[in-house]
Amino acid sequence: MVRWRDEVPTSGGVDLPPDARSMDGLGRNHSLDTALADLVDNSVDAEATDILIRIVRSAGRLRSLYVVDNGFGIAPEAIDDAMTLGGRRKYRTGDLGRFGIGLKAASFSQARSLTLLSRDQRGRVVGRRWELSPQQSGFLCGVVPEHFAAGELDREWNLPQGAGRTVVRWDEVTGFPATDDPARVEEYISRTLVQIRQHLGLVMHRLLAAHRMRIWVEVEEAETGECGSRFGVSPLDPFGYTRTGKSGWPKTLVGRAEGLTLSMRCHIWPGRSQLPEFNLPGGADFRQGLYFYRNDRLLHAGGWEGIHASDRRLRLARVEIDIEDDTIGLFKMNPEKSKVSIGPKFAYLCEEAQAEDKTTLADYLQVAETVFRDSKKRTMQRRRMIPPGRGLAPPLKKAIKREIPLLEDEEPINIRWAAFADESFFLVDRDNRTLWLNERYRATLLGGRRGGLNDMPVLKALLYIIMEDLFQGEYLGSKDKDNLEIWQELLTVAAQGEKS
Numbered sequence: 004m005v006r007w008r009d010e011v012p013t014s015g016g017v018d019l020p021p022d023a024r025s026m027d028g029l030g031r032n033h034s035l036d037t038a039l040a041d042l043v044d045n046s047v048d049a050e051a052t053d054i055l056i057r058i059v060r061s062a063g064r065l066r067s068l069y070v071v072d073n074g075f076g077i078a079p080e081a082i083d084d085a086m087t088l089g090g091r092r093k094y095r096t097g098d099l100g101r102f103g104i105g106l107k108a109a110s111f112s113q114a115r116s117l118t119l120l121s122r123d124q125r126g127r128v129v130g131r132r133w134e135l136s137p138q139q140s141g142f143l144c145g146v147v148p149e150h151f152a153a154g155e156l157d158r159e160w161n162l163p164q165g166a167g168r169t170v171v172r173w174d175e176v177t178g179f180p181a182t183d184d185p186a187r188v189e190e191y192i193s194r195t196l197v198q199i200r201q202h203l204g205l206v207m208h209r210l211l212a213a214h215r216m217r218i219w220v221e222v223e224e225a226e227t228g229e230c231g232s233r234f235g236v237s238p239l240d241p242f243g244y245t246r247t248g249k250s251g252w253p254k255t256l257v258g259r260a261e262g263l264t265l266s267m268r269c270h271i272w273p274g275r276s277q278l279p280e281f282n283l284p285g286g287a288d289f290r291q292g293l294y295f296y297r298n299d300r301l302l303h304a305g306g307w308e309g310i311h312a313s314d315r316r317l318r319l320a321r322v323e324i325d326i327e328d329d330t331i332g333l334f335k336m337n338p339e340k341s342k343v344s345i346g347p348k349f350a351y352l353c354e355e356a357q358a359e360d361k362t363t364l365a366d367y368l369q370v371a372e373t374v375f376r377d378s379k380k381r382t383m384q385r386r387r388m389i390p391p392g393r394g395l396a397p398p399l400k401k402a403i404k405r406e407i408p409l410l411e412d413e414e415p416i417n418i419r420w421a422a423f424a425d426e427s428f429f430l431v432d433r434d435n436r437t438l439w440l441n442e443r444y445r446a447t448l449l450g451g452r453r454g455g456l457n458d459m460p461v462l463k464a465l466l467y468i469i470m471e472d473l474f475q476g477e478y479l480g481s482k483d484k485d486n487l488e489i490w491q492e493l494l495t496v497a498a499q500g501e502k503s
C-alpha cells in the first residue's frame with residue numbers, strides 16, 4: 004500500500020505560458036453594462052471628470068464602441084503592463100482597480116478586438132491593440148503607430164480638457180445586431196442606452212452624486228461624424244426614498260467576532276413607492292436584500308445571499324454594507340465586480356449583529372414585513388373614492404390611484420375653470436361630474452404663472468380631497484349642503500382677498 008504523503012516532489016520544469024485563446028474565456032459573467040462599468044472604474048481611478056461612451060454606426064450597422072476619458076492617462080512605459088492579463092500596478096487606497104484583469108476581461112467579453120490609446124500628463128502618446136483571432140497562438144500585442152493614436156485621441160470628443168486622455172476602443176462587438184435594418188438597429192440602440200444609463204447610474208450613484216465625475220452616452224454616424232443627442236447618466240440611489248418607511252429607521256447593526264467587524268445599515272422603504280430608485284431595473288421584488296459597496300462603487304445590488312429567503316413581504320428591506328477588500332471567510336468579490344459572495348463567517352456575524360438599542364437582524368426583517376403588511380392593509384381599508392378626471396395632472400392622478408381604492412365604475416370627476424355670472428368661487432355640477440372654478444380668480448391665483456388644463460395642482464388636490472364625496476350617492480344630505488355653504492363662503496372671501 005502506498006501511503007498518503009504530505010509533499011509532492013518535482014524534478015526540473017517546463018515553461019507553459021497560457022495559450023492566447025484563454026483570453027476568449029475571460030469575463031463570461033459580464034454583460035455589456037457590467038463590462039462598461041469596469042472600464043468606467045479605470046477612468047475613475049485615473050481621476051477623469053468626464054467619461055464618454057460612444058457607439059459608432061457606419062453604413063447602418065453598429066461597428067465600434069468607445070470609452071473616452073480626460074483622466075491622467077497612461078505613460079508609454081506603463082501601457083504594456085496595462086494590456087497584460089493580471090498586470091497589477093501599485094494601487095492607492097480608494098482605487099477601484101484590484102486584479103489587473105478588468106480592462107481585458109470586460110473587453111473580450113464583448114468584443115473581438117481591444118485598442119487602448121492614451122496621452123499622458125506629459126503629452127506623450129501611445130497605443131496598443133489586442134485582437135482575438137483563431138490563428139493567434141502567442142501573446143503578441145500590436146503596437147499602434149503614434150500618428151494613428153494621436154488622431155484617435157484628437158477626434159471631436161467634446162470633453163473638457165483634463166490632465167491627459169485615454170481612449171478604449173472595441174471593434175467587432177459581439178452583442179451588436181448583425182443587421183443594418185434601421186428599425187432593429189434603432190430598437191437596439193434605444194434599449195441599450197437606457198440599460199447602460201440605468202446600470203451605471205446605479206453602480207456609480209454615490210460617485211455621481213458626489214460629483215466625482217460625469218458620464219455621457221451617445222451615437223456617432225461615421226459618414227458625417229455627427230452625433231445624436233448626448234445623454235447624461237444620473238445617479239440612481241437604491242436608498243433614495245424621500246421619507247423612511249418607519250420612523251427610527253435606518254438603523255446600523257454591528258456584529259463583531261474573531262477580530263472581524265460587520266456593519267450593516269438597515270433601511271425600510273415606504274410601502275407603495277413608485278420611485279425609480281425603488282423600482283430598480285429588474286423590479287423591486289428582486290432588489291430586496293444586501294447592497295455591497297467598495298470605495299463607494301456598488302458591487303452587488305440586492306439578494307439575501309442565503310442569510311434569508313427572498314419574500315415579497317420583505318420587498319421594503321434593503322441593507323447597505325461597505326466593504327474594504329476581501330476578508331477571508333467574510334466576503335469575496337467576483338473579478339467582474341458585479342457580485343459579492345459571502346463566506347460562512349458572514350452569516351455568523353449577521354446573527355450576532357445588533358443596533359445600539361439591541362435591535363437584531365431578525366427584528367429588522369420583522370419590522371420591514373410589518374410595514375409592508377400595514378401599508379397594504381391601510382390601502383384596502385381606506386374609503387373608496389371616485390376617480391379623478393380632467394384638470395388634474397397625471398402624476399397627481401397616479402398618486403391618487405396608488406393611495407386610494409377607487410370606485411372604478413363611477414364616472415371620474417373633472418375640475419375645470421369657467422366664466423361665472425356671479426362671484427362664487429366654485430360650483431358643484433353633479434350632472435356633468437364637474438367641479439367648476441370661477442375663471443375670474445384664475446389669473447390672480449396663478450400669480451403670473453401660465454395657466455393650462457392641469458394648472459394649480461395643490462389647489463385642485465385639496466378641492467378633490469374635500470369635495471369628492473359630494474359627487475357620491477343620489478342626493479346631497481343636509482350636512483353636505485351645509486358644508487357646501489360654508490366652503491363657498493370661505494373660499495369666495497379668500498379668493499377676493501387674493502384679488503385685492
Ligand SMILES: Nc1ncnc2c1ncn2[C@@H]1O[C@H](COP(=O)(O)OP(=O)(O)OP(=O)(O)O)[C@@H](O)[C@H]1O
Binds near residue numbers: 045091100101107
Ligand atoms: N482609462 C484609463 N486611464 C488610465 N489608466 C488606465 C485606464 N484604463 C486602464 N488603465 C491602466 O491599465 C491598468 C489595467 O487595467 P485593468 O482594468 O485591466 O486592471 P486594474 O484596473 O488594475 O484591476 P481590475 O482588474 O480590478 O480592474 C490599470 O491598472 C491602469 O493602470
Ligand SMILES: [Mg+2]
Binds near residue numbers: 099100
Ligand atoms: Mg480596472
